[in-house]
Amino acid sequence: MAVKIFFPTCCSAAESGLLIGCWIAEQRSAVVLATLHFPFIPGLVKRYLADLQQVTGLSLSVLGTWSHRKGEKEEQMESFLGDLGSIFTHQPWLRMARETASKFWDCGAGGSGDEAQEVVLVYYDQMKLMLSVLHPSDTLAKADPAELAAVFDTVARSRPLFALDKYDEGPVKLTHWQSDGMEASIIVELCKQASVPVCALLSFFLWLIASVCDTRVLSGRPLSFLWNKLATCEQLGRRRENLALISTADRSPDHALFMRKANTVVSLLLDMALGILLMSWLYRGNRIGQLADALIPAADHVALELQGLLQWLMGAPAGLKMNRTLDEVLGRFFMYHIHLWISYIRLMSPFIEVILWYIGLSACLGLSVALSILSDIIALLTFHIYCFYVYGARLYCMKMHGLSSLWRLFRGKKWNVLRQRVDSCSYDLDQLFLGTLLFTILLFLLPTTALYYLVFTLLRLLVVLVQGVIHLVVDLLSSLPLYALGLRLCRSYRLAAGVKFRTLEQQPGKPLRLLMQINPLPFSHVLQSYRLPSSRCYPKDSWGSLCKKLFIGELVYPWKQKRDKQD
Template sequence: MVLKVFFPQCCNRADSGLLVGRWISGHESAVVLAVIHYPFIPGQVKQYVQQMEAQSGAELSVLGSWSLPKEGQEGMESFLRDLSTIFPQQRWLQINRELGKTGFSCQVLQRDQDGKLVQPETKKKVEGGDEEQEQEEEEEVIFVHYEQKKVMFSQLHPVENGVPDLRTDPPSELRQMFQAVAGSAPLFFLDRYDDGPLKSTHWQTEGREASIVVELLRQGSVPLCLLLSWLLSIWTWTFSGRVFSLFPLRFLSRKLSSCIQLRYRTEHMRTLSSVERAAGHTPFMSKANMVVSLLVDVSLGMLLMWWLYRDDHISMLANTLVPAADHVAKQLEELLQWLMGAPAGLKMNRALDQVLGRFFLYHIHLWISYIHLLAPFVERILWYGGLSACFGLTFALSLLSDMVALLTFHIYCFYVYGARLYCLKVFGLSSLWRLFRGKKWNVLRQRVDSCCYDLDQLFIGTLLFTVLLFLLPTTALYYLVFTLLRLVVVLFQGVLHLSVDFINSFPLFSVALRLTRPHRLAEGVKFRVLCEEPGTALHLLMEINPLKCSAVVQTYRTPTYSCYPRDSWAALVKKLFVGELVYPWRHKTTKTD
C-alpha cells in the first residue's frame, strides 16, 4: 500500500512541531498545510484547529509530528510521538528529517484495538510451488512536494474531460488537494510575528502579503457600487418610459448598433455594480474581464476624442465626407449608364434595361439632393457624434457603422429592389418548370405532388416561362452588380462589428494573468523526481502546467451580442443565388420573424 503525503516546500526547514492538514477522502493521501512550532500547549492547538475548521468550513486535523533535530532538543521525537494520545487520530504520521540529508523518513502509526499506536504490517501471499508463503510488507510513503503559494491561488481547469458533476462524479484526488489548500485561507493568517502563544510555518510565514491600494479599493468598492446602482436605476427608469416603447423608437433601438452597444454596456455596469461578492473563481474572472474591457474601451475612446478635437480634424472630415458622397453617387450614375447600354458586349432586353436604369437613376438623384440638404449640418453632427467616444471606442465604432448604413442607404435600396425582382423571377421559373413535368407544390403538405394540367394551362405556362427566361439575364445583371456593392458595404460594417466584438469579449485580464502568473490558471500538473536517497522515502516535485492561451480565451471569453453568420458559407451562397435577402443586423439574440 502506498501513502502519498503532499508536503509544502516552505515547511522543509520548519522547526519541530505538529503537522496540521487534511486527509483526502477516498484516497490514501494526506495534505500538509502548516507546521505548528514547539513550544505549545496541546489544548490550545486543539482549540485553534477547531476554530480554523469553523472559519474555513473545511475538515482539518493534526496529521502527526514533524521533527527537525537541533541542539538542545534531544528527545523531541519521542515527545511529539507521545502527543498522539491527546490527538486521537486513526493515523499518525511521524516525519523526521536528519541533518545532512535532503529526504525525509516517515513512519505511519495506526491505532490498534486497545487504542495504542503501532506500526502496521500488512501481509501478502506469494505462491511458490505447492505452498503459499506470507511476506510482511510495510506501508510505503511517497512525498509530493508542492509550492503552497502557487497551489493556493491556482484554479484547476478540467479542459479535456469537462467540468465534473459533483453530485454524480466524485472529485479527483488532485482536485481535492487543490481545494483543501485554497479552502484553508484562515489557517494562513497566523505567522511568526503574531503575539499569540502559537507560531506556525506556511507560505505566509514571513508575514501576510497585503497591498494598501488593494485594501483601499476593496473598502471603497461598496459605496461606489451603490452609487452606480442608483445611477443605473435612474437610467433604466428613464428609458423604460412609454415614449421609448413606441414603434419608431423601439424599432431603431433594436436595429442601430449604437443602441445595442449602449444596452450591452448597461448590462455590464449593472453586473459590476452588484454589491454581492462573486462566489467562485469563474464569476470573479468574468467581472475582472468586464472591468478591464471597460477601462480599455474608455481609454481608447478618450484617445480617439483627443485626436478628433486636436488640430480641427472634425472640420477636415466634414469637408471630405460630402465630396466623397458626391463622388460615390456619380460613380453609381456612370455605372447605371454603362448598364443601360451594352455592358461587356452583352445584348440586354432594351425596354426592361431602360426601365430599371431610369428607376435607379431617379433614386440616385434623390440621394444627391438629400446629401446636399444635410451638407451644412455634417460638421455639427460629427462634432456631437465625436463626444460619444467618451462612452468607449466600441460605442464610437458602432455609431460609425450606423452612419455608414445611413450614408449607403441608397445602395441597400438598390440591392433590395434587384434581389426582390430577381427572386420573383427565379421562383416563377422554378414553379413553371414543375408545370412542364406535371408537378405542383402542395402548400398544405409542404411537398411536391403530381398534377394534371389542361392545354390552356400548359400554353399560358409556356408563354410565361419564355418571357421570364428571356428577361432573367437583364435582371440578374442588375442584381449581381448591386449585390457586389452591398457586400462591400457589409464587409466594411463586418470589420467594425468584429472590432467591437473583440473589445467587448476578449478576456484581457485572464490573458494578462496567464502571461504574468501562469500558475493561476492551471490545466494540470506534472511530477519529477526530486530526491531518491537510500533510507528515505521517494520525493517528487509537483509543478503546475499552465492553461494554454487559446483555452484561456475560449474559457473566459465574455458573451456578446455580436453578429456572426447564422448560416454556413454554402447556405449563404445559396441565399445569394436564389435572391434571398441577407440582413447583417440580425444578431445572435435576435429572433427571426
C-alpha cells in the same frame, strides 16, 4: 498501498513542532498545511482546530510531528514529540525530521501497531496551490483527477488557517506561506473600500436609465425599431448590461463570476482608454473639420460612380444584348434614387461638421461605441445601395419563383401549399398556352434583371464587408478576456491545467521524493473558458445555403442584428 504526504516547501525551515493538515482517506493522502511549534497547550490546540473545522468545513487534525534537528538539544525535543502521539491519536502517525547534513527530510508513517508503512513524499508550493484554480484538461485526466482536485480543494478551503501570522497573539504559533506577514497593498485596500459606494452609485444610475427607457415614449414603435437596428443603440445596451454586472454585490462570488467581472472591468477600462485617445486625436489639429470637408466630396464621388455604372448598364455592358425597354426603365428608376440621394447630401452638408463634432464626444464612452457610430454612419451613407439591392433582389426573386412554378406546369406538377410538397396535376390546353407565354416572357427578361441584381448585390456585399470588419473589432474589444490573459501571462500558476511531478530522490529503503509543479492553462483554453459573451451572434447558415439564397434572390445578411441573451 503507499501513504502520500503533500508537504509545503515553505515549512522546511520551521521549528520543531506538530504537523497540521487534513487526511484524505479515499486516496490515503495527508495534506500538510502548517507546522505548529512551541510553546503550545494540547487542549488549546484541539479547541483551535475544532473552531477552524466549523469555519472551513475541513477535518483539520494533528497528523504527526516535525523535528528540525540542529544539535544535541533537539534529542530531548524529539522524545517529547514522540510522546505526543498518545495525545493526538491519528492513524497513521507521521514522523518527519530534517537532517543537518542532508537537503532532504527523514519521513515515516506508523500504523495502529506502530508498523512502518511505505511513504511517498510530495513537495508543493503552498502559495501557488492556494491561489490557483484547477481546470479539467487532458493532462489532468491522465493522472488521478479526484486526488488532485481533493488536494487543491483542501488547500483552497484552508484560507482561515493562514489568516493568523506569527506576530498575532493567539493560542498557537504556526508556520505557513504567510508566516512572515499578510500580503497586502494599500492601493488594493483603498479600491476595495471605494468599490462599495461606486457600486451603489452605478446601481442608482442604471435604475434611473432603466426607468427612462421603460417609459411609453421611448418604448414606442419608431424608437424601439431604431433601438433594435442601430449598432450604436445595441452597443449602449451592451454597455448597460456590463455596468449592471459590475455593480452587482456578491459577498461570496464563485471563480467564474469573479473572472467574468474582472474581464468585464478590464475590457471596459481598455475600451474607454482607447476611446479617449481617439477623441484627443480627433480634436487635435481640427481633424473634425477636415473629415467634414472630405465627407461631402466622397459621397458625391460615390454617387457619380454609381451614375456611371448605371449608364454602363443601360448600354451594352460587356457586349451583352439586354432587353432595351426593361433596361431603360430600371436604369431611370435607379438614377432617380441617386438624384434624391445627392439632394439629401446637399441638404445635410451645412450640419455635417456639427454632427461629427458631437459624435466625436461619444468616443469618451469607449472605442467600441465610436466604431458602432461609424458603422451606422456607413449604413446611412450607403442607404441608397441597400435600396438598390432590395429592389433588384425582390424583382429577381419574383422572376425566379415564377419560372420555377411555370417549369412545374410543363412537367404536369404543382406545389401543394397545404402539404408542402409537389403533387401531380393535369392542365388543359389554355393553361399550358398561357403558361408557355409567361415562361417565355420571364425567361427573356431574366438576363437584364439578373445583371442588375448581380451588380447591386456585389456593391451591397462590399459595404457589408466593411461593416463586418468594424463589428469584428467591436466584438473583439467586448469579448476578449483580457484579465484572464494577463493572469496567464504574469501569474501562470493562477490558472492550472494540471500538475507534473519531478523526481527528486529515489533510493531503495528511502521514501520516494517528488516535486509537484503546476501546469499552466494553455492560452487557447483560457480564451475558450473565460471568453465573454459575444455582442453579436454569427450566422448559422453554411456557405452552401448562403449561395443558394443568393441564387434564388432571397435577402441575406452576413450576421443577425439581434443578439442572443446570455445570462
